[in-house]
Each structure stands twice: as C-alpha cells, then as structure tokens.
Amino acid sequence: MHNAILNICSLFNQYCPLCDSPLKDGGGPCAECLEDLPYHHRGCDICALPGVTGTCENCAKQRPSFSRVFAGFTYRFPLPQIIHRVKKGADPEAIHWLAQTLTKRLGAQLPADAALIAVPMHPIDELIRGFNQSQVLAESIAQQLNRPAPLSILQKSRRTEHQAHLNRAQRRANLAHCFEIERSPPKRLILVDDVMTTGTTVERISNLLLKSGAEEVFICTLCRTPD
Template sequence: MILDLFFPNRCIHCSRIIDADLLVCDLCFEHIHFTHFDYHDENTITERCRLFFPVEKAFALMKFEEDGLSRTIIHELKYKSRESAGKTLAQWTSERLDFKNEKPDLLVSVPLHPKKLRERGYNQLHLFTEVLSKFYNIPFDHELVQRNQYSKAQALKDKKHRLETLNPFSLSKPITGKHILLIDDVFTTGNTVSSIAWEILKTGDNRVSILVMAVDV
C-alpha cells in the first residue's frame, strides 16, 4: 500500500517500523507485564470482586501500571482512535485464557453512553469482544447492558468521585439462567463491573464472571 510507504505503522513504545497489524515490536513486547493468571484459580481480581459481588471467575490480561506499556496500549485503544488495538489484545487474550469445560454462555462488554459513543466513534471493547466471540464460539450481546448517565472518562476522575458515582446501568431486557462474562478494559476500583454485575444478578438465576484487558496494581 502506498500509504504504508509514507505513513508506516510504528511501535507505540519505541517508534520502530513494524507490520501494519501490530502494536509493538518484538523487543518492546517483552516489556508488557502479563498477569499469567489462571482463570480457574483465585487471583487478584476474584479476590477484589468478591468484596462487592459473588463473582464466579475472573481474568486480567495485563497489569495496568502508571508508567507501564500496558497503560500506553489501553490509552491508544481508548483515546487515540486505535480501534484495531482491540483485535491485537483479543489475540493475546486467546493465547492465555483457557475456559476448559466452563465456557460462559454470553459475552457482554461495558457500554458507553450514546453521547460518548458519538464523540469517540466506537466502543473500544466491541472489536475485542467480537474477536473473542469468534475464537471461543461464544455469542455476544452489545445491547444487553445500557449506560443511562453521561459522565467524563473514569481515568479523568479522582478516586473519591469514582466511588461516589451512582449506578448508571440497566438491562435492556430480562435474562435468566445465564453465565455472563462481563468485559471491561481496566479494573481499578471495581465500581463499574460491580454495578453491572448486580443488575445481571438480580434478574433470574444468573452468574457473572469478569474479563478485563488490564488490572490496576
């Protein structure tokens, strides 16, 4: 492609020229701090989620560190129009997440408010979810959970404000007897996934597990 000649894809960390479908070069890939969690064992996220709601299983792909490469990757995805990063993150996840014989019934990603979706142009979790759906052969539903309140990005709020935010979520339809894998980008306070989890858990005999791209450590 002519555009690739004049505007080659570069590693988001060191700026080396790399293949068009990559985020980082091989050297910088070694600096990504993956969690190496086992979905079926207790880990940091299951312990933290259980402080708020009865989570089944939980998995995080990376450690979200203030000066780490994972933070740069997430910010490229969310704030720099790098929607394709979701596909790369999904590929990395599929190489590390093994459901074994306990696959969830449905993949559900945290929604954006319609106004925020118009501003950003895409939900950073949708492509990630869709790639995983195809890989694991698990259906997804982008419409099940609705965000009813518009607010500024969680990353731009102080911790006290995040904790004080009222539950802005609701379900678009009743759902019963399902094991839902709820997907978010970064697990910080746990407030977002907890709010959605309780909406799912209060309607029928449902179960909730959590998958995040990164966990704040």
C-alpha cells in the same frame, strides 16, 4: 466494520507500534515487544488484584457479586499509554492485537457456556469517541474464540463523570442508577471491560445482571490495575 478497518490498516502498518522496528507481517507488535508486555501472572483468586496470593483483603471482607476476574495484563507501561492512545486517538486497532494476545493466554479458561457482554458507554460518549472500546474488545474476543457475537442487552442511560480521579466511594455514587438492562440475561455471562481499577463498574453491572435473572457473572478485563 472494525475488522475491515483493521485489515486495511495492517496493509500500511509494517512497523511495530511499540518500538518502530520493521515487521514481516503487518499488524501488532514485534515478538520482542510482545514478550516484554506486563502480563498478569498472579493475583487475587476473585478480583485478580495483582501481587496477591489467595484472596485479597477486600474480597475477604465483602465477596463481590461476580465469581472471578480473568485479566490479561497488569496496568503498567506500556498499557496505560496504549489505552490512552486508543481512547484519545479514536483508533481501536490496538484493541484487536491485545485481544488476540489475551485470548491466546486466557481463552481456554473462559467458561465455554457463558455469553459475552460488554460494559456499555452512554450513546453520546460513544458517538464522540466513535466506538466503545469494551465492545470492540468483546467482539474481537468472540471472533478469536469462535463464539457468538456479544449480547446487546445493557445500556448506560445516564452520563457520568470520568472515574479515573475518583475514590471508591465517589465511584459508587457516580455510577448509581446509570445502567439499565433491556431484557432477561442468560444464566451465565462474561462481562468484558478494558481496564478494571476498583471494580466498581463491573460490580454494579454484575449486581444488575444477577437481579435480572443471571445466575453467575465472570469478568474478563484487558488490564487490571495494581491498586
């Protein structure tokens, strides 16, 4: 469904979504804008915190339950604006070309034997938005890499406050007992999310997956915030 919508949109979108310059082929930004995006180049070996060499202070003090974070971009202009437009405009198109760019850079690094799984939304929130952007991202990554469709074994059973304006302790309390797993997971998993800030959400889900039978969890995030 999402791919069909994207194909239809590309017929009419003959301009770069970032600078409005004409495109030879519809869909996605022009080559100049793609080159200028804030790609994630250097970060913590574990959580991908930008600007860190080796292991960051937080991961050194308490190692996360997940093994490693693969991040496509640093959450700087224009990524916050693009993600905001996706979430508020109910338009998942940008997720597809961002996923394509991410997989070109990171696809070979993602463990080949790990199953993809998306961070879930509460059904009411997904109904209001019209889609789960992390699910769209995971589906697009799977398609780009010719992998099986993302698993549907996680659910968010309780609605929570938006995390954006909460500190780390508040985020942990906000996400307590809100995720459930429907059946035993595979041994190795790649948990897909759109933006990783403190890592509270992916840490909570990783713990749940490991307690439910998984042996190793990796994180693939479109964007990693610098703090």
